Amino acid sequence: MAQQSFNVMIIGQAGRLQYEALLFAASLRHSCPNFSGRLFVAVPQPGPLWQKDPSIHNAGVLEAFARLGVEILPFENKIFGQSYPYGNKIEALQAMPEGEPFVFFDSDTLITGDLEAVPFDFNRPSASLRREGTWPKPTLYGPGYTDIWRSLYDRFGLDLDPTLDLEQPDEFWKRYLYFNAGFFYGTCPRAFGKRFAVYAQSILKDPPIELVGQSLDPWLDQVALPLVIHSFGGGRDALPAGYLDGETSCHYRLFPLLYARESDAVIDLLETVAAPNWIKKVLKTYEPIKRLVYQNRGARVRALFDQDHLPRREQAIRNKIKSEGLWLR
Template sequence: MAKTPLKSDSFNVVVVGQNGRLQYEAALFAASLRAKSPHFKGRLFVAEPQPGPRWEKDVRIGNPQVRELLEALDAEILPFESRAFGDDYPYGNKIELLRALPEGEPFVFFDSDTLILDELSDVPFDFARPSASLRVEGTWPVPPLYGPGYSGIWKALYDRFGLEFESSLDLSQPDEYWRRYLYFNAGFFYYKCPKMFGDRFLEYATSIQNDPPDALASQTLRPWLDQIALPLVIHGLGGSRDALPAGLLDGSVSCHYRLMPLLYAREADVVVEALEEIAAPNRIKKVLKQYEPFKRMIYQKRGHKARALFDRDHLPRREQAIRNTLKKHGYWLR
């Protein structure tokens, strides 16, 4: 019998917020969710790592005006402890925050550098089949000249955790081509229970970090550790690359812009229009303009000057080429 989809019109959304850039990105995310998804019924959490031995400094949200704006946008600050990661690997926040979310309640994690563009509650999530962002380049692994290749490296990881490998493959893609192997960007992911997902994510990530299989001897694990573990978690929990209809997240409903100069350089006109509409209200503007890249790119209109450097129909294939052009013309702000 086919599995009955586990759908929900009420789920939680979570992003990371901490001192520095991420606090402003979290505020912009919250503003976009409230402006563009008025029918969203769940809770919005901004997960905040707490001081501890894994952090050299206090990384909690340091701007009281950001906290006030988040509260006004009905976002809940969610404290969590960093036990495995911290300064040495801040991407680990997205793994460790999961234990602080309400257990047994469906969730969607987004990177804080994301805009909501349309009604999130219309996305047909099947929370029993987890998935994640496919807006990804073939960043990992980098097989050495004399092997092992992609298959050997990935199979070693599936074997490590007792996972079946063959069913994870996209057989429409050539052997030893990176797209044949399950690989996600961790810009969003979702599941029916944050504890189940988070426990497995933490187990896999720390095992790979602390005792990598021999096949990974030549591989760099940072900063890719979360994206190495993520497909293993999703496959092990019954998810897949095609669990969510294409064109919604990382499409018409959300945009993972990464950094503001990249948004202006490469995203569609509708994204720029949505950004500037969301950022326009005075209560939003007076907070966001305190972050220099937002101030200069959005409010001082430097984003449009950067945008004029690129033809969106013929962008460079590699993001690094876009970054280099922005740097050359003085528009690389972060």
């Protein structure tokens, strides 16, 4: 069967994200030149929930977007804004074309392969499993993982038990459905976004008693996301491994971390798509890209590590880069 056509959405706004979004768009066009869907860069608009105008006014960035066939998708923040910018991915979904399958990616991602070859089943949504056990953090005297997660599933009339990975030990974080929100997908962005917003606001404004002592900033989107995915019939096994966060996409998160730990192929792709003069003149106005990509400081970061034997904890990687004065973001 031919892959169903779908749209892609990322977030772009003034500052770092506009440059990340530009690299994402360039990597998509390079790696998937015949992509048949629409590429949207969703841009929050100024309003009472922002202290400063978050929209994109950089003429060079906008011209490069146009050259790459990007569609700018303005949206209004009615819920989050400055107080929780991660909420942009939730609110922007309401501005997407209704009823058309979608894939959302965080802007700090590169498309490294043919996105249309990914075997998405949009009727069974899923999200990124490239994550750590960041939430919840059960306290010494409880409640534990099961009670915390069950309170959330119960809140929305969902059944926790089918989501459990019974190959993982009880009270171990991987037993419970938990995603990184770096990508997710579904059949209709508006339906997905509406439910995502309802769940997130309910958790934030009226958390179950079991969540006392648990931080929701910045984890709110990742707390609500598995509930949304399960409610639409999706789960952890809906997408075969090896495509996203693998051969087809790379969620690098920060440029120093990209150079420290990603593959040679990802580095080559980044430097290839950043090389043409028309995009270089825009990207080099952003200091971390200028220094790491164009002034070769990324190679110095890479030389600090054996990519086959990286430190187990990300903090150790960060500390090493900072100690050499190469932490740029």
